[in-house]
Amino acid sequence: EARGCDVLYAELYTMKLSATLSALSELIGKPVTLLHRGDLEDRSSIIVEEANAKRVGILVGGDCLSATTHISLVLEAKQKAVETRIIHGSSIFSAIAETGLSIYKFGKTVTMPFPDKGSPDTVLRGIEENLSYGLHTLVLLDLDNEKNTYMAAPYAVQGLIDAGMRPDTLVVAVARLGRPGSIIRAGKAQEVASLDLGEPPHSLVFPGSLHF
Amino acid sequence: EARGCDVLYAELYTMKLSATLSALSELIGKPVTLLHRGDLEDRSSIIVEEANAKRVGILVGGDCLSATTHISLVLEAKQKAVETRIIHGSSIFSAIAETGLSIYKFGKTVTMPFPDKGSPDTVLRGIEENLSYGLHTLVLLDLDNEKNTYMAAPYAVQGLIDAGMRPDTLVVAVARLGRPGSIIRAGKAQEVASLDLGEPPHSLVFPGSLHF
Numbered sequence: 001e002a003r004g005c006d007v008l009y010a011e012l013y014t015m016k017l018s019a020t021l022s023a024l025s026e027l028i029g030k031p032v033t034l035l036h037r038g039d040l041e042d043r044s045s046i047i048v049e050e051a052n053a054k055r056v057g058i059l060v061g062g063d064c065l066s067a068t069t070h071i072s073l074v075l076e077a078k079q080k081a082v083e084t085r086i087i088h089g090s091s092i093f094s095a096i097a098e099t100g101l102s103i104y105k106f107g108k109t110v111t112m113p114f115p116d117k118g119s120p121d122t123v124l125r126g127i128e129e130n131l132s133y134g135l136h137t138l139v140l141l142d143l144d145n146e147k148n149t150y151m152a153a154p155y156a157v158q159g160l161i162d163a164g165m166r167p168d169t170l171v172v173a174v175a176r177l178g179r180p181g182s183i184i185r186a187g188k189a190q191e192v193a194s195l196d197l198g199e200p201p202h203s204l205v206f207p208g209s210l211h212f
Numbered sequence: 213e214a215r216g217c218d219v220l221y222a223e224l225y226t227m228k229l230s231a232t233l234s235a236l237s238e239l240i241g242k243p244v245t246l247l248h249r250g251d252l253e254d255r256s257s258i259i260v261e262e263a264n265a266k267r268v269g270i271l272v273g274g275d276c277l278s279a280t281t282h283i284s285l286v287l288e289a290k291q292k293a294v295e296t297r298i299i300h301g302s303s304i305f306s307a308i309a310e311t312g313l314s315i316y317k318f319g320k321t322v323t324m325p326f327p328d329k330g331s332p333d334t335v336l337r338g339i340e341e342n343l344s345y346g347l348h349t350l351v352l353l354d355l356d357n358e359k360n361t362y363m364a365a366p367y368a369v370q371g372l373i374d375a376g377m378r379p380d381t382l383v384v385a386v387a388r389l390g391r392p393g394s395i396i397r398a399g400k401a402q403e404v405a406s407l408d409l410g411e412p413p414h415s416l417v418f419p420g421s422l423h424f
Contacts, residue, residue, distance in 0.1 A: 063302060065309035075312075086310060088302035088390045090275060093315055095300045097277035100287075103305055104323075108347055109316045129345055135320055178300045 001087055005057035007050060008032045011040060011070075012061060012145065024059065032059065037146055040069050044076055051082050063091035092203060095178045096138055099186075099205055107135030107208070112156045114142045114149075120163040127206045134209030141202055150200035157204065158193040165189055172205040173197060213299060217269035219262060220244045223252060223282075224273060224357065236271065244271065249358055252281050256288055263294050275303035304415060307390045308350055311398075311417055319347030319420070324368045326354045326361075332375040339418045346421030353414055362412035369416065370405040377401055384417040385409060 002008060010024055010032045025032045035058075040047070050056050064070050064086060077084045097103040107130030110123045123139055130137045141151035153173035161167055167190035175183040175197040183197050214220060222236055222244045237244045247270075252259070262268050276282050276298060289296045309315040319342030322335045335351055342349045353363035365385035373379055379402035387395040387409040395409050 063306035063309070066306055066315050068314070071309065071312060085392075086390070088307045090300035090302055091306035094275035094278055094303035094305040097275070097283065098298060100283060102280070103278050104321045106321075107319050108345070109318075111316075133320070133341055133345070178298070180297075 002028045002057050002059065003030065004055060005030070006054035008057045008059065009035050009047070010059040011035045040073055044073050048073070048077050048080055048082055051077065051084075052080070060089075063089045063093065066091055066093065090178060092140070092177060093138070096174070096203070096205060098177060098182075099172050099174060099184055101136050101172070101205060101207060105134070105136055105208060106130075106138055107133060109138045109140060111140045112142060112151060112159065112204075114144070114151065115159070117142065120159050123160060124163060124165060131206070131208050136208045137206045139204040139206065141200075141204070143200070151202070152200065153197055153202035153204055154193050154195050156202075157189050161189055161193060170207055172207065173202060174205070175199070175202045177201075177203065214240045214269050214271065215242065216267060217242070218266035220269045220271065221247050221259070222271040223247045252285055256285050259285070260289050260292055260294055263289065263296075264292070272301075275301045275305065278303055278305065302390060304352070304389060305350070308386070308415070308417060310389060310394075311384050311386060311396055313348050313384070313417060313419060317346070317348050317420060318342075318350055319345060321350045321352060323352045324354060324363060324371065324416075326356070326363065327371070329354065332371050335372060336375060336377060343418070343420050348420045349418045351416040351418065353412075353416070355412070363414070364412065365409055365414035365416055366405050366407050368414075369401050373401055373405060382419055384419065385414060386417070387411070387414045389413075389415065 008028065008030055010021060012034065021032055021034055047056060060070060074084050074086065094103060108126055110126035112120060112123050127137045139156065141153065141156050143150045153175065157171060157173070167188065169189045170186065171189050171192050172184065172186045173192050173195065176199060185192065185195060185197070220240065220242055222233060224246065233244055233246055259268060272282060286296050286298070305321070306315060308318070320338055322338035324332060324335050339349045351368070353365065353368050355362040365387065369383060369385070379400065381401045382398065383401050383404050384396065384398045385404050385407065388411060397404065397407055397409070
């Protein structure tokens with residue numbers, strides 16, 4: 001599908017990808033231009049204008065509409081009557097079923113922020129709310145792709161313990177889900193806080209009720 | 213990846229696929245054997261044994277671990293020390309973001325059963341529970357692939373109204389999401405109940421709080 005485009009952009013800043021830009025270009029057989037943080041927000045109208053005349057493809061990691069930026073772009077295109085086509089990819093939101101926890105039983109998803117960007121209170125409250133209905137909670141971990149900084153699962157769990165989570169809370173940590181060498185580890189929070197799970201991306205799941 | 217397998221099976225009975233078996237075989241360039249309902253459950257040990265000696269690929273629609281049958285198969289393989297590799301696909305669980313509703317704000321998912329298989333009460337209760345936390349509810353619709361019968365969204369909405377849902381409840385109906393010619397329609401339940409959305413598969417979303 002990408003091969004049929006006149007112009008190709010890649011948006012790699014909302015996730016940690018194992019693919020590089022040159023590997024993408026080689027695979028597709030066409031040059032791919034990297035978008036920087038904010039390009040899709042600040043320069044969206046330029047891209048939509050371009051798509052008026054040409055077939056413009058934007059490659060993103062994961063499923064393309066999980067991030068609000070991409071939904072905004074589609075809306076802007078629709079407003080300007082520029083035709084869009086969405087090709088869904090695989091996503092942590094369904095891949096998390098690899099933990100063995102039923103995808104039907106997940107409640108609201110929350111993101112654990114870096115300390116300078118927010119408090120873990122929202123995360124604790126989200127887990128508690130879901131738990132009160134017996135639902136599992138997927139906790140996504142903050143990242144700063146331009147600084148090449150990704151929150152590790154053990155670091156996040158320690159942050160939650162420091163914010164008041166019981167150290168014996170059951171937690172499942174996953175690393176590199178859907179890629180070769182992925183890891184899934186369940187244990188008490190205090191144990192998971194001292195694991196080494198290797199390269200990012202990592203995520204956490206706090207199971208709700210495990211009985212049916 | 214499928215091309216590298218010695219034996220290929222396709223499991224098409226848990227969803228409505230637009231692809232046919234012969235189209236799959238042609239695309240991959242290898243014969244693909246169709247699995248019938250129950251094959252993965254009743255004859256799983258035969259398939260796992262076969263995978264001991266050969267590279268066996270099982271093609272499924274959607275993301276491969278959203279159905280419990282597939283998780284059971286992976287567990288059985290692990291118990292018998294047969295190596296598995298999971299390749300995640302795109303799924304309604306993240307594609308539903310195309311409605312514009314944040315994927316972070318979905319609660320528990322429920323399935324609307326055919327009248328002879330269950331009551332819509334679980335669906336009503338699931339929507340209500342999610343709503344009490346301001347969360348959206350994805351409602352998947354029952355199907356019987358061997359009988360080529362798929363529940364349509366308007367039929368499901370009428371069933372929910374008959375079971376006591378208020379006719380002015382806001383609902384979003386989607387049809388063929390992620391495929392060409394997909395449709396997304398929002399409206400009051402009583403309006404959606406009389407829409408013609410065309411071919412399956414259909415799904416419903418009952419929005420929770422739309423304010424942040």
